[in-house]
Amino acid sequence: MxxxxxxxxxxxxxxxxxxxxxxxxxxxxDVGVYGGAFKVTLGFQEEFGPWRVIDAPLxxxxxxxxxxxxxxxxxRPVAEMQFSDFVSCAxxxxxxxxxxxxxxxxxxxxxxxxxxSGGGFSGGPFHSQNPESSFAHVPGLKCVCPATPEDAKGLIxxxxxxxxxxxxxxxxxLYRRIKAEVPDGRYTTPIGKARVHQAGTDVSVIxxxxxxxxxxxxxxxxxxxxxxxxxxxxxMPWDKAAVLESVRKTSKVLVLHEDTRTGGFGAEIVATIAExxxxxxxxxxKRIAAxxxxxxxxxxxxxxxxxxxxxVVAGLRELAEY
Amino acid sequence: xxxxREAEPVGSLNEVREAGLDREDLLGIYRNMLITxxxxxxxxxxxxxxxxxxxxxxxxxxxxASVGVATAMGAEDVGTPLHRDMGVHIxxxxxxxxxxAQFMGRIDGPARGRDGNVHxxxxxxxxxxxxxxxxxxxxxxxxCALAFRIRDESRVAVGWFGEGASARGDVHECMTLAGTRKLxxxxxxxxxxxxxxxxxxxxxxxxxxxxxxxxxxxxxxxVDGTDVLAVYxxxxxxxEKARAGGGPTLLECLTLRxxxxxxxxxxxxxxxxxxxxxxxxxPVERYRTWLQQNAEMTDDEEAxxxxxxxxxxxxxxxxxxxxxxxxxxxxxxxxxxxxxELETPxxx
Numbered sequence: 001m002x003x004x005x006x007x008x009x010x011x012x013x014x015x016x017x018x019x020x021x022x023x024x025x026x027x028x029x030d031v032g033v034y035g036g037a038f039k040v041t042l043g044f045q046e047e048f049g050p051w052r053v054i055d056a057p058l059x060x061x062x063x064x065x066x067x068x069x070x071x072x073x074x075x076r077p078v079a080e081m082q083f084s085d086f087v088s089c090a091x092x093x094x095x096x097x098x099x100x101x102x103x104x105x106x107x108x109x110x111x112x113x114x115x116x117s118g119g120g121f122s123g124g125p126f127h128s129q130n131p132e133s134s135f136a137h138v139p140g141l142k143c144v145c146p147a148t149p150e151d152a153k154g155l156i157x158x159x160x161x162x163x164x165x166x167x168x169x170x171x172x173x174l175y176r177r178i179k180a181e182v183p184d185g186r187y188t189t190p191i192g193k194a195r196v197h198q199a200g201t202d203v204s205v206i207x208x209x210x211x212x213x214x215x216x217x218x219x220x221x222x223x224x225x226x227x228x229x230x231x232x233x234x235x236m237p238w239d240k241a242a243v244l245e246s247v248r249k250t251s252k253v254l255v256l257h258e259d260t261r262t263g264g265f266g267a268e269i270v271a272t273i274a275e276x277x278x279x280x281x282x283x284x285x286k287r288i289a290a291x292x293x294x295x296x297x298x299x300x301x302x303x304x305x306x307x308x309x310x311x312v313v314a315g316l317r318e319l320a321e322y
Numbered sequence: 323x324x325x326x327r328e329a330e331p332v333g334s335l336n337e338v339r340e341a342g343l344d345r346e347d348l349l350g351i352y353r354n355m356l357i358t359x360x361x362x363x364x365x366x367x368x369x370x371x372x373x374x375x376x377x378x379x380x381x382x383x384x385x386x387a388s389v390g391v392a393t394a395m396g397a398e399d400v401g402t403p404l405h406r407d408m409g410v411h412i413x414x415x416x417x418x419x420x421x422x423a424q425f426m427g428r429i430d431g432p433a434r435g436r437d438g439n440v441h442x443x444x445x446x447x448x449x450x451x452x453x454x455x456x457x458x459x460x461x462x463x464x465x466c467a468l469a470f471r472i473r474d475e476s477r478v479a480v481g482w483f484g485e486g487a488s489a490r491g492d493v494h495e496c497m498t499l500a501g502t503r504k505l506x507x508x509x510x511x512x513x514x515x516x517x518x519x520x521x522x523x524x525x526x527x528x529x530x531x532x533x534x535x536x537x538x539x540x541x542x543x544x545v546d547g548t549d550v551l552a553v554y555x556x557x558x559x560x561x562e563k564a565r566a567g568g569g570p571t572l573l574e575c576l577t578l579r580x581x582x583x584x585x586x587x588x589x590x591x592x593x594x595x596x597x598x599x600x601x602x603x604x605p606v607e608r609y610r611t612w613l614q615q616n617a618e619m620t621d622d623e624e625a626x627x628x629x630x631x632x633x634x635x636x637x638x639x640x641x642x643x644x645x646x647x648x649x650x651x652x653x654x655x656x657x658x659x660x661x662x663e664l665e666t667p668x669x670x
Contacts, residue, residue, distance in 0.1 A: 025472060051472045057502060059495035062461050066499060069465020069479070072450060073400070075472065077465075092492075096455050097462060104437040105451035108659035139657045163659040 004182040007175040009149035010114075011040050013156035014078060016186050018048055021076060024160055027054040027063055028080030028114075037082045038116055038175060064090035064113065068098050068165075071111045076160055084115035084169060085126045098165040099140030108163040112156070118210055118258060119306055120173040124297035130209070130259040132169050136236040136268075142191060143236040145169040147212040149180045151233055154189025162191060171210045178213070194239035196246070200228035203319050204246040206269055207256040208232040211307065215256055218312035225320050235265050243269060244277050251282040252319045258306055261289035283322035288315050326532035326542030326574065332551035335616045341555040343393075348617050349627065351393055351550055355385045355606050356631045358409040361418050364635055365425055369585050373643075374425050379439050381406030383548075383580035384512055386605035389413050390553030391480060391510050391573070394561050400448040400466050401480035402459035405440045406512050406579070410482075414447040418635060422642030435648035457483035457492050460509065464496040467507035467564075478564045479507045480557075485574075486517020488531045497570070501538035504569035508560045511572065512547065514579035519591045535572035547575030548605040551612070577605075 004012060018024045025048075026041055032055040035042030045053040056063045060081060067077035081087045087094070094113070101107045119128030132143045142164055146152040152170065159166035197212050202225050205215040212231045219227035230246050232238055247253050253273060255266040270285050288307045296302050332338060338348065362380040369378045381388060388409030395401065395414075403410035411421065416432075424431030424442050432442035433451070443449035450466075452459050463481030470477040483493060488511060500507050511531045515522050528534065535542030545556045553575055560571035578600035582589040613619035 027468075054468075054503075057495070057498050059498055061492050062464065062495035062499040065458065065461020065492065065496065066465035066468050069450075069462035069467075070469040070472070071465075072445075072462070073466045073469035075469045092455055092458055093461060096453050096458055100453070101451065102659045103657050104433050104441070105443060105445075106656070107445055107450070108663045110659075110664060142658070161661070163661050163664045 001181045001183055003179055004149050005176050006149045006152050006170070006178045007038060007040060009153040009182050010156055010170055011042070012182065013153035014041070015044070017157055017160045018044070018052065020186065023074065024076040024078060025052040025054065025070075026078050026080065027056050027067060029056055029058055029082050031055060031080055036080060038172065040114070060086050060089035061093060065093040065097070067111050067113070068093055068109055071109045072107055076110055078112045078114060078160060080114045082116070083127045084117035084131055085129045087113070087115060087131060094135070094141065094165065095138050099138050102164070103140060109165050110163050111165040112159045112168055113165070114168045114170060116172050117169045118171040118173050119295050119302060120210070122297055122299060122302060123295070125294040128295040130169070130257070132167070132235050133259050133263060133265040135167050136265050140165070141236065142166040142234065143169065144191060144234045145171070145209045146233060147171070147174070147197070147209055147231050149178060149182045151189050151195070153182055154187050155191065155233065157186060158188040158191050161188065166191070169209065173210050189233070191234050192237035192239055193233065194242035195231045195233055197229040197231045198227065200226040200250065202226040202250060203252045203254060203316055204228045204230060204250045205254045205256055205312070205316070206230050206232065206243055206246070208235060209258060211256050211258050214307060214309055214312055217309045218316060221309065221313050222316055225316060227316060238269070240272060243273070247273055247277045248280045251280055252322065253281070254286045254288060254312070254315050254319060256288045256307060256312060258290060260292050261287065262292050264289050283319050286315050286319055288312060324529045324533060324544070325536050326530045326544050326572075329543055329545040329552055329556045331546060331549050332555055338551055341551070341558060343554070345617055347393070348613060349619070349623070351389055351554075352609060352613060353627050353631060354389045354409060354413050355550065355609060356628065357412045357418060357634065358385045358389060359606055360631055360635050361412070361421060362408060364422070364639060366585065368422070368425060375427050376438050378425070378585040379405045379583075380581055381408050383578050383600065383605065384514060385409050386550035386609065387512055387547035387553055387575035387577055390550040391557040391575075394554050394557035395480060396478070396561070398448070399478045399480065399561065400450065400463075402450045402452060402463045402482060403440075403443070404452050404456065404459065404482045404484065404512070406484070406514060407482055408440060411440070411443070411449065414444070414449055416444050416447060417638070419638035419641040422639055423645045426642060427647065428642060428645035429648045429652065430642070430645035434652060457487035457490055460492055461496040464500050464505060464507055467500065467505035468503070470506050471503065476565050477506065478561050480510060480561070481507060482510045482512060484517060485511060485513040485515070485522055485525050485531050486520060489525050497538040497572070500570045501540055504567070506564040506567075507570045508557065508564055509570060509572045510557070511574040512577060513574050514577045516579050516583070516589070516592060518583040518587070530574055532572045532574035538570070540570045540572065542572045542574065544574045544576060547577035548603040548608055550605060550609050
């Protein structure tokens with residue numbers, strides 16, 4: 001075990017797979033000489049050479065389309081969007097080709113797309129988004145959103161191993177802020193299995209990504225309330241059984257995410273709880289998410305946009321008192 | 323002013339031999355062109371009989387371009403043919419009965435009824451199924467070439483697009499990547515002069531689409547796409563150049579779309595005289611004449627090929643018609659691939 005930041009854990013997982021499997025290669029903008037905008041692939045080009053750590057032109061379509069073709073030819077590409085926001089330029093190749101090729105043509109696409117996402121540091125409308133809900137809606141794609149260093153390493157390895165296109169949403173605000181013990185060597189974390197971040201009996205918070213820590217802080221402030229925090233870890237597929245189990249245990253649920261509210265993945269979770277655990281509820285399900293606006297730049301605006309600890313505290317109190 | 327090289331037509335049997343084809347190959351090419359045309363002609367009949375759901379797209383006029391390029395490909399090469407390139411599927415060896423089954427949405431079509439028309443491919447024959455978004459397959463073909471380059475294999479990718487699709491950003495992005503990395507790829511532009519109803523002068527402002535190649539750092543070549551042997555010779559040159567590490571080529575095959583965009587379109591916007599002029603260089607007729615004059619194809623020989631093709635297509639139609647329609651049970655599975663599906667020669 002070593003103490004690693006979330007960012008180091010991603011690097012560690014990726015390096016582990018690249019050393020083990022020569023089919024794995026990295027392609028993206030500034031991933032080589034510069035080591036990536038966030039330095040996830042720092043030192044990779046020296047170790048693996050310029051044809052396994054490929055500095056691409058500023059061409060997201062070519063990066064994702066090219067990674068798709070290489071995957072069909074038996075490679076295991078790990079492509080990087082410099083910011084998850086730029087995946088809009090590669091939407092077509094993910095949604096039109098990579099997501100549908102297996103279902104309609106029987107061709108597996110073992111592709112990983114790394115997507116540095118999330119806000120909290122004045123990145124503004126084009127460097128802060130959390131677009132996982134949009135892609136979770138597309139049959140054929142998998143969406144992974146780790147919250148801890150241990151999961152970040154295990155899930156990047158699982159994503160590379162997976163025979164499908166996997167979108168790996170790595171939260172930028174966790175990169176250097178979150179540090180924890182990470183197992184040495186190679187291990188996988190299953191895609192589609194949630195994790196109980198902390199067990200509790202009064203209220204459940206269903207969340208993922210950076211919001212796991214927002215929920216944790218809120219729970220700490222509510223010492224008298226026993227809060228269970230379920231970290232989904234992956235939103236497609238998502239661990240319905242784990243969510244329903246927690247609902248049945250506490251009977252009061254808060255669904256929390258950093259993405260905007262309407263049509264956000266929380267809506268799917270809430271709908272499923274309504275369909276399958278209505279009888280188990282002691283209060284209406286509560287949802288806390290960002291308002292339906294683009295992500296703002298100025299600190300007071302961004303604070304108003306991203307769900308804050310005090311918002312979650314208020315929400316949990318309301319639920320507890322219902 | 324043209325920047326791309328304008329290819330010469332192929333004249334004599336000697337030139338053909340120099341390009342690597344013997345008489346057997348020449349007759350095989352003719353056979354493949356006849357199958358391609360015959361298959362699409364029968365498709366029209368099926369459509370009129372109400373047996374093809376949706377619309378129906380053909381490549382009439384493009385037989386020489388598609389068969390010519392595919393004949394120049396090596397067995398280990400791969401390609402992403404589009405909806406005017408039936409000749410590529412035929413040349414690579416896709417069985418016509420499966421194509422008829424595909425047209426009719428039957429379970430034995432390569433897409434098992436999940437997709438229609440030429441949205442299909444046999445990956446074991448080195449082909450990747452197209453999508454409707456043109457030219458989204460070009461970056462995919464470029465990625466195949468990238469894989470070959472990473473693994474240092476002497477394989478080549480061939481990516482097809484049309485002059486209409488040349489307007490899209492995908493083309494620019496992947497040609498930039500292929501040019502900077504000198505990837506083993508040949509971009510084939512089937513320039514059939516009409517993107518649905520839009521003429522060439524509203525799609526690009528250069529004389530040729532291939533003129534752009536220079537801007538990406540590789541060679542552009544324009545060839546008469548109704549001359550199957552000239553197409554073959556230029557495709558062969560480009561493919562072998564890519565194989566030898568010489569980087570990409572943009573090969574533009576100039577043809578005319580001899581029918582509407584799809585069966586629902588009567589192409590009223592195409593001047594009649596244009597159809598008449600291009601009909602004079604119908605690729606199948608043109609090649610037949612060439613074979614008679616240069617390769618001593620006899621009437622008996624030709625009749626035998628025609629009869630063989632007719633028999634093949636009739637049998638194929640009969641077999642396809644026996645294939646059942648899919649049922650509701652065939653809808654759900656396979657959205658995601660299973661790990662064991664990667665245990666293929668490709669993915670090892």
